[in-house]
Amino acid sequence: MPLPFPPRPALVNRRSLWLLLALLALLWSLAQAGVGQRDTVLINGGGWGQFGEFWRASLSPSLDPEFLGVMGQATLVTLAYGVCGTTLSLILGLGGGIVTSTIWWQTVLPPSAQGWDWGRSLGLGVRGVLLLPRVIHELIWGLLLLNILGLDPLVAVLAIALPFGAIVAKVFSEILDHTDPKPLHGLIQAGVPPLTAFLYGLLPQALPNLLSYAFYRFECSLRSAAVLGVIGAGGLGYEIRLSLQSLDYPEIWTGFYALMLLTGTVDLWSGGVRRQMGCMNRLDLNRLNSNRPDLNRLDPNTQNLPRAIDPLPTGNPDSGNPDSGNPDSGNPDSGLKGANIEVTRVKGPPQTPWGLRLSWGAMALAVPLSFWALDLDWSRLVSDRSRRLFGEMVIAAIPPWPDGETLGRLLHLSSLTLALSILAIALAGVGGVILSFPAAQTCVLPGGWLRPLAGGPHQPWPWGALALLWGSRLLLLLSRAIPAPIWALVFLFVLFPGILPGAIALGVHNLGILGRLMAEVNENLDDRPARSLHALGAGPLQVLLYGILPQNLGRFVAYGLYRWEVCLRETVIVGLVGAGGLGRLMTEQLSSFDYGGLTLTLICFGLLSWGVDWLSHQIRSPLA
Structure with missing residues (x-):
């Protein structure tokens, strides 16, 4: 008897309502931009000449040796900003991500018998505190810090680290909350202290996704370091800004190509490191739950067994079945004698690929070198001048009561x-x-x-x-x-x-x-x-x-x-x-x-x- 077809889904459901809302929001946004309105002129016909000149300059960038040397030094400055900003943001984000995750408070401070969930209340409080640095763009942070610290490399590093640290905390908390908690709960039920159970039962599972997002955040830091050049922080963004002010399009495109080379190199390098670690995606939003085996965490060569498991050839697949008729099937040692059941040999810890070792060594060397090259003066944060300016800014930042017009x-x-x-x-x-x-x-x-492959593996080069x-x-x-x-x-x-x-x-x-x-x-x-x-x-x-x-x-x-x-x-x-x-x-x-x-x-x-x-x-x- 054939199975009946499943019922047709309702035309009006949650997804269709979200889709309708998105279409209405898009139409409203187009109206706000003036698209389709007769009395609104959007296109400036007199600018097509400069627009074409700008794109033609992409074919003839400036290759002056002196200017290339300046751009090379600016590229290293941008890279140093990205490394230092990412390092500080990951340190801040890891701590913030742990204390804002629900699983952390459920582990170290479970709900009381009276039903009051102190952990949830504390977690929501910390999330509220981290909301402020997250919503303020790094450019605004840079302008605020510029008024306190002046033109100093510390401005660019802190402008990246503060908002990105809050963003990393938010994403890290989501990763921890979506990681399989069964090993953590098993350790706690076995009598392991909650903190130790969290460190050994949850963090190792979440580590691949945490590291993968850390590489993605490094790429974002490089782009933000280029943007901060607009406020005079130095680097590629600053050099591009100077070329823009003089409308020197060939020099602008030299800066663009330097940015592409820097971001492209980091992209390829981080992709190679993630593949060797078994993390195939930079940002895995909808597959953070680990209730089932994830191919991203398995050996990319076999795609079916972990690296530490070495399968051995087997004979009769039914030898482990008590009803298969094999007299030795109930003996756990019989498969070792006759090789009639599948056996796995657990090896020692897998050997780290040499490319991954080289990458870890380069990162361990790049972090202190970047801080040393920028020569960050941390004492400026607590100097008398900085404290005085910060206090004046805090007093001036007290908002007046807004009126109806405001x-x-x-x-x-x-x-x-x-x-x-x-x-x-x-x-x-x-x-x-x-x-x-x-x-x-x-x-x-x-x-x-x-x-x-229609013509076999030896078809012409595509x-x-x-x-x-x-x-x-x-x-x-x-x-x-x-x-x-x-x-x-x-x-x-x-x-x-x-x-x-x-x-x-x-x-x-x-x-x-x-x-x-x-x-x-x-x-x-x-x-x-x-x-x-x-x-x-x-x-x-x-x-x-x-x-x-x-x-x-x-x-x-x-x-x-x-x-x-x-x-x-x-x-x-x-x-x-x-x-x-x-x-x-x-x-x-x-x-x-x-x-x-x-x-x-x-x-x-x-x-x-x-x-x-x-x-x-x-x-x-x-x-x-």
């Missing part, structure tokens, strides 16, 4: 900021999904999902597929290597100031980040549904739409929602170039030393960020 202006600018972030993430999400497929090896190269693969990856690298404020200045050649050029700039920048993350998801996907569809005669487009996209759609949406939170923070940096919203208001208040007004704006920005964070979590939770 609240109305903040509400209007908040709506513009929200619309800017929605347009940016919509552009980045759609573009990232499209480019993630040609940028994935498993899609375009022979033997992949869309190009199975020059066209390689050109598509590396062209897509270079495009993604270019879009994420160039900071968003630079993209905004480029689009201001042909667009009038407003939220539209800022949204396009943020969208293009985040497109490169999302496209690379999504391409990794495509490369690490289970390929059995796609190959089954191809074996049944499905074409490449059908395999893509029915075999690949349905599996990845949930993770694509999760990545997009995660970057939406980041886009909202980054609206501040495009506000520097007149993109509008709360970011532009913050820039005006900082330049006029209106710290009281800045506090009000930051409170409003924090509430907006909290709302976006909550909404993103509500949408991502059912997808996990």
Whole structure:
């Protein structure tokens, strides 16, 4: 008797309602940007000449030896900023991630018998404290610290470490909360102290994902170090800013290529290290639960057994079954005599690959060298001048009671900021999904999902597929290597100031980040549904739409929602170039030393960020 078909899902459900809400939000954002309005002029026809001149200069960058030496030194400064900022942010983030995770408080301070959950209350309190440094962009931190410490490398390092430490704490806490707690609970039930059980039962499982995200955060720190050059912190961003002021496009493109070389090298290096560690993704949002074996933690050569397990050949597969008729099947030693049951030999600790050893050694050497090269003067933080300026800033930052006009202006600018972030993430999400497929090896190269081996392994070399693969990856690298404020200045050649050029700039920048993350998801996907569809005669487009996209759609949406939170923070940096919203208001208040007004704006920005964070979590939770 054939099985009945499952009932058709309801047309109106939670996902359809979220989709409808997203479409309405996108239409509202387009209206806020002035798209489709007759009385709004968006395109500046007189800027096409400069726009074309800028792109033509990409073919002839400045190769003056003296200028190349300056750019080489600036590249090392940017790298040192990224290393130092990442190191401090990981130290702060690990401690903050542990004390803000739910599993930590459930372990060390479980709910009392009266039902009062002190641990949860403390965790929520620490999360509230870490919300403030997270919502303030590193550029705002840099401008604030600049007024206290002056032009000093310590400004750039702390501007990266403070907000990134809070962001790392948030992500680390989510990783710990989504790690399988059964080994932890088993140790606690066996009488192991809670702290020891946490260190040995939970952290080792979460370590691969923690390290993988640490590499991703290092790449983000390099991009932020380039952005901080806008405020005079030095490095590649500062040199690009000087070239922009003189409209020397060949020199600008030399700086862009230096940024691409730096970020591309770090990208390849971190990818190699993660593969050797068994971590296939930079940011694994929707697969943090370890209730089942994860292929990312298994040997990439076998993809079925851990490295420490060595399978031996076996004979009769039923020899371990008591009903198989084998008289020795009930004897646990019989398989060792007749080799009739499957036996595994547990080896010692696996040998670390030499490339991984070299990478750990390079990192151990790079951290102290970077701190030594920047010559950070930590005594400036506690000097009399710094304490005096900090006290004056705190007193000046006490906000006045807002009147109706101020609240109305903040509400209007908040709506513009929200619309800017929605347009940016919509552009980045759609573009990232499209480019993630040609940028994935498993899609375009022979033997992949869309190009199975038809002529055997000795078919001609796929020059066209390689050109598509590396062209897509270079495009993604270019879009994420160039900071968003630079993209905004480029689009201001042909667009009038407003939220539209800022949204396009943020969208293009985040497109490169999302496209690379999504391409990794495509490369690490289970390929059995796609190959089954191809074996049944499905074409490449059908395999893509029915075999690949349905599996990845949930993770694509999760990545997009995660970057939406980041886009909202980054609206501040495009506000520097007149993109509008709360970011532009913050820039005006900082330049006029209106710290009281800045506090009000930051409170409003924090509430907006909290709302976006909550909404993103509500949408991502059912997808996990």
